[in-house]
Amino acid sequence: MKEAINEKELLKGLARNDKNAVETIYREHYKIIQTLIINNNGLADDARDIFQEAMIVLYEKARSGDFELNCQIRTYLYSVSRRLWLKRLQQLNRYSSDLVSTDNVVAVEDDLEEHNRRDAEFDMMNKAMGNLGEPCKSLLEAFYLKKKNMQEIATDFGYTNSENAKTQKYKCLVRLKKLFFSHYKK
Amino acid sequence: MNEQNDLMILDAVERYIRGEMLPDERLHFENLRKSNSEVDQLVVEHTLFLQQMNRYAERQDFRHTLQDVHNGLSEQGTIDIEPAQRGRVVQLWQKYKKVIAIAATIAGVTAIGLSMLVNTVAPATKDPKVIELANKVNEIEIKTDNLDKKIQHVDNKTNTTHNTDINMAVNVYGTGFLIDPKGMMITNAHVVKNSRNIYVENNRGERFRAIVLKLDVSRDMAIIKIDDDRFKPFSALPYGIRKTTSELAEPIFTLGFPREEIVYGEGYLSAKTGFNGDTLSCQISVAANPGNSGGPIFNRNGEVIGILSTKETKTEGAVFAVQSKYIFQALEELKGNPLYKHVQLSTRSSISGMDKVQQVKKVQDYVFMVKGD
Numbered sequence: 001m002k003e004a005i006n007e008k009e010l011l012k013g014l015a016r017n018d019k020n021a022v023e024t025i026y027r028e029h030y031k032i033i034q035t036l037i038i039n040n041n042g043l044a045d046d047a048r049d050i051f052q053e054a055m056i057v058l059y060e061k062a063r064s065g066d067f068e069l070n071c072q073i074r075t076y077l078y079s080v081s082r083r084l085w086l087k088r089l090q091q092l093n094r095y096s097s098d099l100v101s102t103d104n105v106v107a108v109e110d111d112l113e114e115h116n117r118r119d120a121e122f123d124m125m126n127k128a129m130g131n132l133g134e135p136c137k138s139l140l141e142a143f144y145l146k147k148k149n150m151q152e153i154a155t156d157f158g159y160t161n162s163e164n165a166k167t168q169k170y171k172c173l174v175r176l177k178k179l180f181f182s183h184y185k186k
Numbered sequence: 187m188n189e190q191n192d193l194m195i196l197d198a199v200e201r202y203i204r205g206e207m208l209p210d211e212r213l214h215f216e217n218l219r220k221s222n223s224e225v226d227q228l229v230v231e232h233t234l235f236l237q238q239m240n241r242y243a244e245r246q247d248f249r250h251t252l253q254d255v256h257n258g259l260s261e262q263g264t265i266d267i268e269p270a271q272r273g274r275v276v277q278l279w280q281k282y283k284k285v286i287a288i289a290a291t292i293a294g295v296t297a298i299g300l301s302m303l304v305n306t307v308a309p310a311t312k313d314p315k316v317i318e319l320a321n322k323v324n325e326i327e328i329k330t331d332n333l334d335k336k337i338q339h340v341d342n343k344t345n346t347t348h349n350t351d352i353n354m355a356v357n358v359y360g361t362g363f364l365i366d367p368k369g370m371m372i373t374n375a376h377v378v379k380n381s382r383n384i385y386v387e388n389n390r391g392e393r394f395r396a397i398v399l400k401l402d403v404s405r406d407m408a409i410i411k412i413d414d415d416r417f418k419p420f421s422a423l424p425y426g427i428r429k430t431t432s433e434l435a436e437p438i439f440t441l442g443f444p445r446e447e448i449v450y451g452e453g454y455l456s457a458k459t460g461f462n463g464d465t466l467s468c469q470i471s472v473a474a475n476p477g478n479s480g481g482p483i484f485n486r487n488g489e490v491i492g493i494l495s496t497k498e499t500k501t502e503g504a505v506f507a508v509q510s511k512y513i514f515q516a517l518e519e520l521k522g523n524p525l526y527k528h529v530q531l532s533t534r535s536s537i538s539g540m541d542k543v544q545q546v547k548k549v550q551d552y553v554f555m556v557k558g559d
Contacts, residue, residue: 017244017247017248017251019251019254019255022251022252022255023255023258023259026252026255026256026259026265027259027264027265030259030265031265034265048256052249052252052253052256055248055252056245056248056249056252059248063244118241118245121238121241121242122241122242122245124238125238125239125242126242128391129242131391131392131393132391133393144239144243145242145243145246145247166193166197167193170192170193170196170197171446173196174192174196174391174446174447175387175391175446176391177231177235177391178389178390178391179390179391179392180235180238181231181235182390182391182392184238
């Protein structure tokens, strides 16, 4: 019972991107996933990639308002990692028999479908940002990612005043939206 | 609507969505939203965009946390792979380290012995042919060195163009349009003539570098070409270019970039000649702003009949255009260069039967913003 409350708190922390919560989960569950990957044809780097992707799936689930995890964090991460690794092996045309065995897993297909959709959206934004070029990319990152205000941005980028920075930001934003929506709407 | 207006509206929309408006302003904006469907649509679109942006930012942040945590734990040695789980090759290596070392020593000693033996047996005199060959090898090496330098030089050159492209401060704007599917375009000479770097941008925000092939300042016309690996040539253009003069009162439409968006305008051909009876120009009646210059003028069949050029300041609504037949003439002059000998302009338009909305939809991908610094 105590553990269940504890996990709930951890997930709340995870949803806030709280470093302590992330570290606790990492510390407790990383090794089991690493063992799973390495015993099934993978390397340490693969283990890191798969575990981190599984963490992103858990993070997104924790952030969605109606979230309730009806199993332990360990089981969830294990199930997601297992599916992700199976998929990766298929893509690489490798195969591992151990993964087919019926371990303690839960159904995560719906969550992964949602994750794939968000993954595609993330890639679209990432690509649009990449195609933007400088100084637009850094300028928009400063505003939307680092949450700086226009005054700070004007100083950082050497614009004479925040009005000039605003005009530049507007131009960059219009272009980013075009780049993004030209893929998003397809 | 002009650029400044667009900026203010988008800025207001963004502050509205982010909840940064004071109650009064908010009320005012909500009324505007109710009465103006364009604003309402912009709110919907921008909400979606900001949501995507937030998710993007959140995931970036979370990835950084994951990486930080991973590196931290890795330094502590908490998540390292345990020795028992190391790969088989490593285990074998540790087990047989000594044996391998001994074997290697024996092999080394044998090799040294053998080479000594060869040295004593081999003739001491140096064969002149061998020396000559070595010289040749040297020569070749020098040549490749030079070549390397040249390549580096070229590399440097391309690097500089890449960099300036990215950091370019834009001074001049105009419009341009493709006249062949591989990237040859027409724009105004004044847009590109004083620019060191030119790039073109389509309505999807994609930017490509371009170079000037031909400049005709007296006609204010330039032929430029997209010179960028990221540009994927089209299979064909949807519009043709008209070789003959158009008829008076013929309805026309234009596409251009007086602002960051592509803008449509319509009007009619008002005179068959241009300013002071210039026979290579014509006069059209259409709303045009500075960024429109260099843009195509289409007739109802979707054929390009001219290039929008100067606007006479004194007469309202009088815009002059270079007639499209001049494009053929200018291209002929370019054909002296063997690279462009085989460029053929199409006079056939595949969109002639369509309604205007469809025509505009089809041609807008071929019309670009042209920028130079």
